[in-house]
Amino acid sequence: MRQFIVPVSILASFVCLGILACAQETPVTQDMIPKAVREALLAKFPDAKIEKCTRAKEGGAVVYDIEFKEGDRKCEADIREDGTYINYEKAIEAGDLPAAVRQAIEQRYPKSTLKEVMEETEVKGAEERLSAYEVVLTTAEHKEVEVRVAPQGKILEQTGAERTKDQK
Numbered sequence: 691m692r693q694f695i696v697p698v699s700i701l702a703s704f705v706c707l708g709i710l711a712c713a714q715e716t717p718v719t720q721d722m723i724p725k726a727v728r729e730a731l732l733a734k735f736p737d738a739k740i741e742k743c744t745r746a747k748e749g750g751a752v753v754y755d756i757e758f759k760e761g762d763r764k765c766e767a768d769i770r771e772d773g774t775y776i777n778y779e780k781a782i783e784a785g786d787l788p789a790a791v792r793q794a795i796e797q798r799y800p801k802s803t804l805k806e807v808m809e810e811t812e813v814k815g816a817e818e819r820l821s822a823y824e825v826v827l828t829t830a831e832h833k834e835v836e837v838r839v840a841p842q843g844k845i846l847e848q849t850g851a852e853r854t855k856d857q858k
Contacts, residue, residue: 692844695858696830697703700748706751706782714746714787715746716745716746716770717742717743717744718743718744718745719743720740722743723743723756725742726773727754727756727771727773727790729768729773730773730774731756731758731767732746733771734775734778734804735746735758735760735765737760737761738758738759739756739758740758741758741759742756742757743755743756743757751770751771752771752774753768753769753771754770754771756768762805763781764780764781765778765779766779766807766808767779774782774790775813776812776813777810777811777812777821778810779808779811780808780809780811781806781807781808781809782807782809784807786807787823787825788823788841790842790843791823791825791839791840791841791843794843794844795825795827795839798837798845798848799827799829799832799835802829802830803828804827804830805826805827805834806824806825806826807825807826808823808824809819810822810824810838820841821840822838822839822840823839824836824838825837825838826836833850834850835849836850
């Protein structure tokens with residue numbers, strides 16, 4: 691039995707490495723962004739000023755993650771290579787968070803400081819819906835955390851709790 695476990699664990703390691711390699715983001719210069727992606731971005735955000743773009747393969751599709759500014763507002767968009775939106779995010783003021791979202795964050799991270807708040811909109815065809823709020827905060831223990839919270843206040847995911855703000 692022991693002989694069977696070792697090869698399976700090795701195979702599992704290769705599968706994990708393969709998944710990580712496929713999900714790896716590659717920086718992309720503005721001139722390398724496909725026309726369909728650029729046109730989709732500018733159709734929804736005509737004053738977008740691109741600051742950073744990466745390309746990754748997600749679920750068999752090439753996706754461009756674009757960070758940009760629309761005026762003074764920080765925004766992000768995930769757009770497939772064919773110009774189809776997956777989602778987009780816009781920065782909002784912390785005071786504009788719904789009460790349920792603020793309460794969920796305060797309950798999980800008491801006395802935390804909110805650094806960045808983004809409103810995430812999911813796109814499926816012509817339908818768009820507010821799907822989550824992404825909040826970057828500093829905990830009372832000085833650790834930086836990114837939290838995704840549903841509009842109703844359910845914490846969907848959290849990352850970065852092990853990093854202190856000095857390690858960023």
